[in-house]
Amino acid sequence: MRKKIVAGNWKCNTTLAEGIALAKQVSNLVAEKGAKDVVVVLGTPFTHLASVATAVDLSRVSVSAQNCAAEAKGAFTGEVSVSMIQSTGATYVILGHSERREYYHETSETLNKKVALTLAQGLTPIYCCGEALAIREAGTENAFVKKQLEETVFNLSAEDFGKIVIAYEPIWAIGTGRTASSQQAQDMLSFIRQLIAKKYNQNIAAECSILYGGSCSPANAQELFSQPDIDGGLIGGASLKADDFLAIINAY
Ligand code: PGA
Numbered sequence: 001m002r003k004k005i006v007a008g009n010w011k012c013n014t015t016l017a018e019g020i021a022l023a024k025q026v027s028n029l030v031a032e033k034g035a036k037d038v039v040v041v042l043g044t045p046f047t048h049l050a051s052v053a054t055a056v057d058l059s060r061v062s063v064s065a066q067n068c069a070a071e072a073k074g075a076f077t078g079e080v081s082v083s084m085i086q087s088t089g090a091t092y093v094i095l096g097h098s099e100r101r102e103y104y105h106e107t108s109e110t111l112n113k114k115v116a117l118t119l120a121q122g123l124t125p126i127y128c129c130g131e132a133l134a135i136r137e138a139g140t141e142n143a144f145v146k147k148q149l150e151e152t153v154f155n156l157s158a159e160d161f162g163k164i165v166i167a168y169e170p171i172w173a174i175g176t177g178r179t180a181s182s183q184q185a186q187d188m189l190s191f192i193r194q195l196i197a198k199k200y201n202q203n204i205a206a207e208c209s210i211l212y213g214g215s216c217s218p219a220n221a222q223e224l225f226s227q228p229d230i231d232g233g234l235i236g237g238a239s240l241k242a243d244d245f246l247a248i249i250n251a252y
Helices: 016-033 046-055 082-087 098-103 108-120 133-138 141-151 182-199 202-207 221-225 242-249
Strands: 004-009 038-043 061-065 092-095 124-129 165-168 210-213 232-235
Touching: 004 092, 004 210, 004 242, 016 038, 016 046, 016 061, 016 242, 038 092, 038 232, 046 061, 046 082, 082 108, 092 108, 108 124, 108 141, 124 141, 133 141, 141 182, 165 182, 182 202, 182 210, 182 221, 221 232, 232 242
Parallel strands: 004 038, 004 232, 038 061, 061 092, 092 124, 124 165, 165 210, 210 232
Antiparallel strands: none
8 A cells, every 4th residue: 555654774874872862852752643544654774674673663763774685684794684684673674875886886686686685585675776967957857767667676476566666866965965956855755656657556656655854854854755755755865863763754
């Protein structure tokens, strides 16, 4: 079912103690003030997953990893598998974030493996896509995002595609304070939904949760979330402050 989702992406921030405190604050605020019908997700570092899953009320807040290994298990020193992630109580995995594509050379081929493993383990991938500034300035952002989807999640069966969440994050808006306008975000999300309808069918397109990410804040969340195709946000910087994160959740 198409859900409204506000997912925090803590990236490489917070010590374990800070992360637990932040997660508890969010969980308590959601309990006190409610989150309407919004699914709240905390994307924490691997080291924090189990502790955060224990610290929060999992009936109100879900926990997500920010990446996973491209192999199920074995001799891959330093990697964290999806079954390990699942064993912590986490239920989501953010995949294909532009920082991972850029700094860790994640390719569509690797992402296909990660998406498949995540789904096989019954976890929900939050699949990220989005273009760099030069592509936006050249006016070729639609073709670029289409290719990203075609090389990865459009390889999924209709049944599996129905289980994923898409996050559109224009790279030029990430951590820059330069948010896409609500019209730019709406246009791209509507385009993505049309692509899904063409590739699969109208029903799968209508049911898919598509999020916007990139300098989303309490100041602009309401305007963004009021757009018909925006089903929530993937929030970086503002997810590190419980009050700001709650304000974004309650922007619906
Ligand atoms: P930002 O990050 O909200 O700090 O721009 C978003 C993201 O990278 O997911």
